[in-house]
Amino acid sequence: MKLKKKDLLGIEGLEKEEIELILSTAASFKEVSTREIKKVPTLRGKTVINLFYEPSTRTRTSFEIAAKRMSADAINISVASSSVKKGETLRDTALNLEAMNPDCVVIRHSSSGAPHMIARHLKSSVINAGDGAHEHPSQALLDMFTVKERLGGLSGVRLLIVGDIAHSRVARSNILGFTKMGASVTVCGPPTMMPEGISAMGCSVSHDMEALLKDADVIMMLRVQLERQKEALFPSVREYSRLYGLDAGKLRKARKDALILHPGPINRGVEISPEVADGPWSLILEQVTNGVAVRMALFYLLIGGVKE
Amino acid sequence: MKRLLLKGGRVLDPASSMDGVYDIFVMGGRVASIKPSSEARGENPQVGEGWDIIDCAGKLVIHGLVDAHTHLREPGEEYKETIKTGTQAASAGGVTTVMCMANTKPANDNESMTRYIVKKAAEEGLVNVFPVGAITCGLKGEALTEFASLKDAGCVAVSDDGRPVTSGTLMRRALEYSRLFGLVVISHAEDAVLAADGVMNEGAVSTRLGLKGIPDAAEEAMVARDISLAELTGARLHIAHVSTAGAVALIKAAKKRGAGVTAEVTPHHLALTDEVVSGFDTDFKMNPPLRAKKDVEALREGLNDGTIDSIATDHAPHSSIEKDVEFDHASFGVVGLETSLGVVLGLVSQGVLTLRKAVEAMTINPARIFGLDTGTLMVGSAADMAIVDLERKWIVDPARFRSKGRNTPFKGMELRGKVVKTIVNGNVVYDGEI
Numbered sequence: 242m243k244l245k246k247k248d249l250l251g252i253e254g255l256e257k258e259e260i261e262l263i264l265s266t267a268a269s270f271k272e273v274s275t276r277e278i279k280k281v282p283t284l285r286g287k288t289v290i291n292l293f294y295e296p297s298t299r300t301r302t303s304f305e306i307a308a309k310r311m312s313a314d315a316i317n318i319s320v321a322s323s324s325v326k327k328g329e330t331l332r333d334t335a336l337n338l339e340a341m342n343p344d345c346v347v348i349r350h351s352s353s354g355a356p357h358m359i360a361r362h363l364k365s366s367v368i369n370a371g372d373g374a375h376e377h378p379s380q381a382l383l384d385m386f387t388v389k390e391r392l393g394g395l396s397g398v399r400l401l402i403v404g405d406i407a408h409s410r411v412a413r414s415n416i417l418g419f420t421k422m423g424a425s426v427t428v429c430g431p432p433t434m435m436p437e438g439i440s441a442m443g444c445s446v447s448h449d450m451e452a453l454l455k456d457a458d459v460i461m462m463l464r465v466q467l468e469r470q471k472e473a474l475f476p477s478v479r480e481y482s483r484l485y486g487l488d489a490g491k492l493r494k495a496r497k498d499a500l501i502l503h504p505g506p507i508n509r510g511v512e513i514s515p516e517v518a519d520g521p522w523s524l525i526l527e528q529v530t531n532g533v534a535v536r537m538a539l540f541y542l543l544i545g546g547v548k549e
Numbered sequence: 550m551k552r553l554l555l556k557g558g559r560v561l562d563p564a565s566s567m568d569g570v571y572d573i574f575v576m577g578g579r580v581a582s583i584k585p586s587s588e589a590r591g592e593n594p595q596v597g598e599g600w601d602i603i604d605c606a607g608k609l610v611i612h613g614l615v616d617a618h619t620h621l622r623e624p625g626e627e628y629k630e631t632i633k634t635g636t637q638a639a640s641a642g643g644v645t646t647v648m649c650m651a652n653t654k655p656a657n658d659n660e661s662m663t664r665y666i667v668k669k670a671a672e673e674g675l676v677n678v679f680p681v682g683a684i685t686c687g688l689k690g691e692a693l694t695e696f697a698s699l700k701d702a703g704c705v706a707v708s709d710d711g712r713p714v715t716s717g718t719l720m721r722r723a724l725e726y727s728r729l730f731g732l733v734v735i736s737h738a739e740d741a742v743l744a745a746d747g748v749m750n751e752g753a754v755s756t757r758l759g760l761k762g763i764p765d766a767a768e769e770a771m772v773a774r775d776i777s778l779a780e781l782t783g784a785r786l787h788i789a790h791v792s793t794a795g796a797v798a799l800i801k802a803a804k805k806r807g808a809g810v811t812a813e814v815t816p817h818h819l820a821l822t823d824e825v826v827s828g829f830d831t832d833f834k835m836n837p838p839l840r841a842k843k844d845v846e847a848l849r850e851g852l853n854d855g856t857i858d859s860i861a862t863d864h865a866p867h868s869s870i871e872k873d874v875e876f877d878h879a880s881f882g883v884v885g886l887e888t889s890l891g892v893v894l895g896l897v898s899q900g901v902l903t904l905r906k907a908v909e910a911m912t913i914n915p916a917r918i919f920g921l922d923t924g925t926l927m928v929g930s931a932a933d934m935a936i937v938d939l940e941r942k943w944i945v946d947p948a949r950f951r952s953k954g955r956n957t958p959f960k961g962m963e964l965r966g967k968v969v970k971t972i973v974n975g976n977v978v979y980d981g982e983i
Contacts, residue, residue: 253757330873330874331874331875332873332874350875351877352875352876352877352878353758353759353760353829353876353877354758354760354829354875354876355875357828357829358829358874358875358876372759373759373760373877374759374760374761375758375759375760376759407756410759413757413759436755436756436762437751437752437753437755437756437762437764438752438753438754438756438757439753439756441753441756441757442753442756442757
């Protein structure tokens with residue numbers, strides 16, 4: 242069985258069954274990364290281009306490793322965002338890459354909708370590796386995979402997402418993904434970081450983190466971009482951390498078995514304290530491990546086998 | 550002398566409260582007489598040799614549309630539009646008079662630029678063109694332009710449209726000074742700091758799409774400021790492209806107090822909500838942005854109750870260079886001259902407004918706001934007319950536009966009601982199939 246679509250642009254366009262297929266496929270690929278020889282021949286002869294318009298270490302490396310463990314040829318292109326304006330257009334870049342006949346283009350871009358735009362122009366599959374504040378579907382899939390692996394399922398799970406919801410593509414994809422799978426999602430942060438009408442995406446909204454902790458099975462902390470302080474989204478790092486940082490004190494109000502997630506990179510001492518990040522219920526590094534398996538599954542489901 | 554008879558159409562002229570089947574006799578580019586339809590009286594029309602006859606039976610005959618808000622891009626951005634192509638587009642849309650905004654390159658902020666536009670329009674324009682002069686030099690918001698010279702050269706209003714006049718003091722001076730000349734000051738009402746780098750309406754849709762939002766308050770804060778300044782100065786203020794329910798409420802209250810304020814709305818803000826942005830199609834990106842359902846409802850109500858006086862397109866052609874890019878980076882603006890009547894007639898057939906109201910808002914009302922001698926078919930007036938087939942259905946195909954701009958939010962949409970002929974000064978300038 243394969244995904245019915247050419248591209249993975251967001252969780253929004255995925256059916257529940259498709260998410261289940263991706264997660265179960267990822268489960269079967271996870272073992273490959275534990276082998277002595279970490280490689281399967283499944284995508285031999287396929288070409289994957291990682292086109293990154295934003296700096297990224299984790300996601301780009303994860304996609305690259307996933308492609309290579311599937312025996313695809315992976316090429317990385319990093320485009321400094323400063324040269325975007327004077328350089329060629331995104332459309333032209335995409336068409337030039339297409340002329341080299343790749344099978345899949347993985348794109349990260351600071352503008353929401355950029356992957357959708359190039360997907361309209363390309364015959365090859367496009368995977369959205371994060372577009373603006375819109376979606377980051379592979380991150381949500383690996384988050385769902387991680388929680389499902391620990392808790393056995395997603396239905397009925399109570400997820401709490403804390404931080405800068407307004408600027409977070411991770412939050413949006415996870416709200417869509419977890420609610421599709423029957424989980425309930427609450428988002429929490431100061432009103433300055435809460436976008437207008439977010440509840441229309443199917444989540445509840447609250448500003449009181451301490452009151453929410455006791456009812457969360459999974460706590461997902463989002464990275465605070467420190468430069469947002471200039472936009473007056475929070476007055477100081479210290480005050481943000483006091484209200485919305487997860488430290489040992491706040492964690493005592495949570496369930497004893499609550500799982501801690503963070504998409505990384507973490508700001509130690511800002512949104513998450515070292516003892517929590519490194520503590521027994523932190524799945525932060527497990528998320529990274531699972532990211533490779535989920536991306537292997539995505540490649541397999543989108544470009545595996547012979548094209549029709 | 551050229552003679553033209555428009556025979557047996559339904560003539561609707563709100564300014565003279567005329568609505569019935571009439572023959573219109575045109576001589577020397579002017580309406581010579583209007584008589585009850587000869588056929589209705591069982592007679593042949595009373596014309597002899599040398600008359601061109603257009604059979605308008607079953608068609609609607611109205612004064613040509615007066616579009617008080619267009620961007621013709623010439624001089625400076627002729628690859629987007631020229632006075633020639635822009636007025637061709639106008640003619641195809643039944644528009645016989647356009648006002649063109651000052652944000653050309655360089656800006657229309659001095660007398661010689663205005664004279665150039667007027668001359669070029671006389672030579673190459675298919676319809677009447679009235680320039681709008683800039684309020685501030687180079688649209689920079691720093692120094693007032695020479696209103697007297699601009700008016701002498703042919704400007705009928707002043708506006709920095711495309712940009713707000715950020716300084717409240719400068720806007721106050723512009724309004725005060727405009728009183729000397731009876732020039733209407735057109736406000737592009739936007740608090741640029743609040744709008745920041747927003748690219749669409751702020752709301753549930755922008756949140757879902759992760760696009761930066763432009764809050765209603767960015768418009769409303771500036772509408773409130775400019776109304777206050779109009780009341781302070783006693784000047785005539787016109788609010789361009791009203792898009793939010795809050796702005797409608799502010800204007801309604803101001804009018805009730807007797808402030809010298811008028812307002813316009815675009816067909817796209819009347820017809821579409823921000824939901825259509827979902828596919829990141831940049832042909833839905835304009836400023837002000839498409840708003841929410843509550844706003845569309847308020848705009849329709851405002852048009853009906855007279856809070857909003859007129860409909861104007863904000864015709865803003867762009868090329869693929871500006872539009873075939875990421876949504877964040879695309880230029881704001883959509884074309885509208887060739888679809889405005891079809892879109893508004895669609896609203897008429899949905900019962901949103903009456904045909905009379907629609908025609909009023911697109912002809913006599915904008916003419917009166919800006920003191921233009923046009924907008925009515927009364928005997929003696931210039932024979933600027935549109936013949937419209939109210940029943941004809943057509944699909945908007947940008948490839949067939951006269952405009953160089955293809956950036957329409959109505960592409961692929963089926964519209965009902967099409968201009969079949971457009972007449973300017975007694976000459977047929979758009980000759981579609983009747």
